[in-house]
Amino acid sequence: MxxxxxxxxxxxxxxxxxxxxxxxxxxxxxxxxSFVLIAGPSGSGKSTLIQHFNGLLLPSSGRVLIDGxxxxxxxxxxxxxxxxxxxxxxxxxQQFFAETVFDEVAFAAANLGLSSAEVARRVKVSxxxxxxxxxxxxxxxxxxxxxxxxxxxxxxxxxxxxLEALILDEPAAGLDxxxxxxLALLLADLRRQGMTVIVVSHHLGDFISxxxxxxxxxxxRVVAAGEVEGxxxxxxxxxxxxxxxxxxxxxxxxxxxxxxxxAVFELAAAREEIVSWWGGNSG
Amino acid sequence: MLKTRGLYFSYRPEGGTPFAxxxxxxxxxxxQHTAIIGPSGSGKTTLLKHFNGLLGPTRGEVLVSGRTTSCTSQLPSIRxxxxxxxxxxDNQLVATTVEEEIAFGLENYRVDPKKIRxxxxxxxxxxxxxxLAAYPPHLLSGxxxxxxxxxxxxxxxxxxxxxxxxxxxxxxxxxxxxxELLRSLQRELGLTLLQVTHYLEEAALADRVLLLDRGRVTAxxxxxxxxxxxxRLHAAGLTSSTAxxxxxxxxxxGLALPAGIVQNQExxxxxxxxxxxx
Ligand SMILES: Nc1ncnc2c1ncn2[C@@H]1O[C@H](COP(=O)(O)OP(=O)(O)O)[C@@H](O)[C@H]1O
Ligand SMILES: Nc1ncnc2c1ncn2[C@@H]1O[C@H](COP(=O)(O)OP(=O)(O)O)[C@@H](O)[C@H]1O
Ligand SMILES: [Mg+2]
Ligand SMILES: [Mg+2]
Numbered sequence: 001m002x003x004x005x006x007x008x009x010x011x012x013x014x015x016x017x018x019x020x021x022x023x024x025x026x027x028x029x030x031x032x033x034s035f036v037l038i039a040g041p042s043g044s045g046k047s048t049l050i051q052h053f054n055g056l057l058l059p060s061s062g063r064v065l066i067d068g069x070x071x072x073x074x075x076x077x078x079x080x081x082x083x084x085x086x087x088x089x090x091x092x093x094q095q096f097f098a099e100t101v102f103d104e105v106a107f108a109a110a111n112l113g114l115s116s117a118e119v120a121r122r123v124k125v126s127x128x129x130x131x132x133x134x135x136x137x138x139x140x141x142x143x144x145x146x147x148x149x150x151x152x153x154x155x156x157x158x159x160x161x162x163l164e165a166l167i168l169d170e171p172a173a174g175l176d177x178x179x180x181x182x183l184a185l186l187l188a189d190l191r192r193q194g195m196t197v198i199v200v201s202h203h204l205g206d207f208i209s210x211x212x213x214x215x216x217x218x219x220x221r222v223v224a225a226g227e228v229e230g231x232x233x234x235x236x237x238x239x240x241x242x243x244x245x246x247x248x249x250x251x252x253x254x255x256x257x258x259x260x261x262x263a264v265f266e267l268a269a270a271r272e273e274i275v276s277w278w279g280g281n282s283g
Numbered sequence: 284m285l286k287t288r289g290l291y292f293s294y295r296p297e298g299g300t301p302f303a304x305x306x307x308x309x310x311x312x313x314x315q316h317t318a319i320i321g322p323s324g325s326g327k328t329t330l331l332k333h334f335n336g337l338l339g340p341t342r343g344e345v346l347v348s349g350r351t352t353s354c355t356s357q358l359p360s361i362r363x364x365x366x367x368x369x370x371x372x373d374n375q376l377v378a379t380t381v382e383e384e385i386a387f388g389l390e391n392y393r394v395d396p397k398k399i400r401x402x403x404x405x406x407x408x409x410x411x412x413x414x415l416a417a418y419p420p421h422l423l424s425g426x427x428x429x430x431x432x433x434x435x436x437x438x439x440x441x442x443x444x445x446x447x448x449x450x451x452x453x454x455x456x457x458x459x460x461x462x463e464l465l466r467s468l469q470r471e472l473g474l475t476l477l478q479v480t481h482y483l484e485e486a487a488l489a490d491r492v493l494l495l496d497r498g499r500v501t502a503x504x505x506x507x508x509x510x511x512x513x514x515r516l517h518a519a520g521l522t523s524s525t526a527x528x529x530x531x532x533x534x535x536x537g538l539a540l541p542a543g544i545v546q547n548q549e550x551x552x553x554x555x556x557x558x559x560x561x
Binding site: 018040041042043090091093144145146147148149170173174175176177178179181202203205241242245246248249252253256257258267268270271274275277278 | 294321322323324328370371373419422424425426448451452453454455456457459481483484520521522524525526528529532533536538547548550551554555558559
């Protein structure tokens with residue numbers, strides 16, 4: 001799915017004392033099948049931006065185009081987009097309504113007019129893909145799960161649909177390191193199937209090895225955008241706490257005069273880089 | 284300060300689900316900063332809620348400053364001793380302005396209005412949010428909401444703060460700011476701080492780390508010990524901090540790094556110190 005914006009501006013509560021320019025003139029274009037990370041301090045406009053991609057919010061000025069078609073107030077067109085593009089909210093509880101995990105995950109699939117056996121099969125597969133045991137969780141109330149489990153259920157509930165794009169708002173918040181790894185594997189799998197994936201995350205490290213593109217926002221404006229290496233180089237100048245931990249270790253080594261590359265995000269690559277520096281003569 | 288004896292807890296005591304807490308014997312000392320880590324669903328929130336009596340044991344006992352939480356007449360005083368900061372700040376916000384929000388808990392205890400005013404102002408000052416006093420809390424950013432939640436908790440002048448993943452929704456800058464703030468409150472006011480976190484770099488700053496796995500404490504000790512026990516962490520489905528994991532890989536490659544590395548800078552310092560000059 002081709003996702004584009006042209007000089008997108010969003011103003012909350014215009015003309016009131018709480019008027020807030022959440023986005024100011026954002027222009028971007030992401031090719032179908034892209035894996036995009038959106039990062040930036042809280043309040044920088046990340047959640048506001050992604051809610052424009054399925055028309056939950058409409059621009060104060062500028063345009064949003066999905067596969068070349070402008071999103072506007074046309075209800076039928078918005079309905080079509082929402083069947084192709086799924087959004088997982090920051091606080092998953094806000095999107096639950098069913099009494100059991102099974103019904104929550106089955107809802108979208110049942111709406112596709114599938115047989116109940118096929119719905120049950122898709123629910124089972126979806127729960128297992130996010131790492132939740134079907135027998136253990138199917139009868140539980142989604143409201144009584146731990147926060148991390150709730151997030152996994154929210155993601156599972158979108159998997160039975162055959163989406164072209166999936167957008168997740170801070171999916172790693174509240175997940176333990178095992179859950180974050182599981183989520184990264186799932187997203188890698190979706191990407192391999194050609195899905196466009198957009199992830200909002202403060203922690204670039206969790207998904208960096210999957211990303212084609214990073215967009216870094218601050219106060220509604222773009223600080224850096226584009227391919228991973230270039231953006232990380234920019235973030236190393238004043239936005240260090242946002243760097244993936246491995247990249248931060250390499251950066252600190254370079255500051256101490258070590259001859260290592262900073263364009264490294266994964267443990268295995270860091271090990272090689274450090275071992276060869278350690279054995280070598282330079283630095 | 285806080286004590287559990289043979290603590291078992293089930294959300295459905297009639298059976299059907301495993302115990303969320305399955306035999307916990309703990310003592311938390313006054314003024315200590317303890318981090319609780321563990322995979323999702325391991326019982327961290329459930330344990331925290333036992334220390335201010337939001338949940339009561341199915342079996343066993345929980346004591347707060349010698350008072351048992353199983354006795355309902357003790358609950359009001361227990362809740363003044365132990366203030367809770369919940370995982371999702373939105374669920375905690377009840378008032379239409381920040382200062383009413385912070386006063387809310389005190390009003391429930393029928394504290395004298397003049398005293399309430401004083402404590403609210405003091406708490407807002409401590410958190411640097413006095414300028415937000417008249418602001419509607421639901422329009423604040425995630426980081427600001429967290430600060431309001433912390434201010435509401437310390438306005439009660441508790442002896443113990445129970446903080447459930449206070450930093451999980453925050454960006455790295457706000458996270459560090461909140462961490463420093465909790466630390467300084469703990470030192471300055473002598474607070475006992477019990478904090479759940481998924482960031483092991485953050486747990487590294489505590490005096491003590493508890494690892495919870497399926498309702499049991501499977502490791503308990505100083506951070507440099509618990510956080511570098513990769514075997515136990517991996518068994519619970521967790522990974523340690525990036526620096527601890529990378530140090531372990533480098534040791535396998537024969538690099539003679541010291542034990543106890545958890546933070547990025549510690550790893551970098553050790554590497555630069557120990558590198559054989561070529
Ligand atoms: N419903 C709203 N009404 C008014 N202001 C809002 C609303 N939602 C967000 N904002 C403001 O818009 C800005 C961007 O918010 P948001 O998109 O949620 O940022 P992020 O997701 O990066 O934390 C912030 O200053 C926030 O306070
Ligand atoms: N209100 C509830 N009703 C039933 N089960 C619950 C409820 N809250 C949590 N649980 C279950 O209890 C276990 C421990 O949950 P919790 O303490 O929230 O874990 P953590 O905070 O470590 O993620 C999990 O299996 C969870 O699904
Ligand atoms: Mg957001
Ligand atoms: Mg929890």
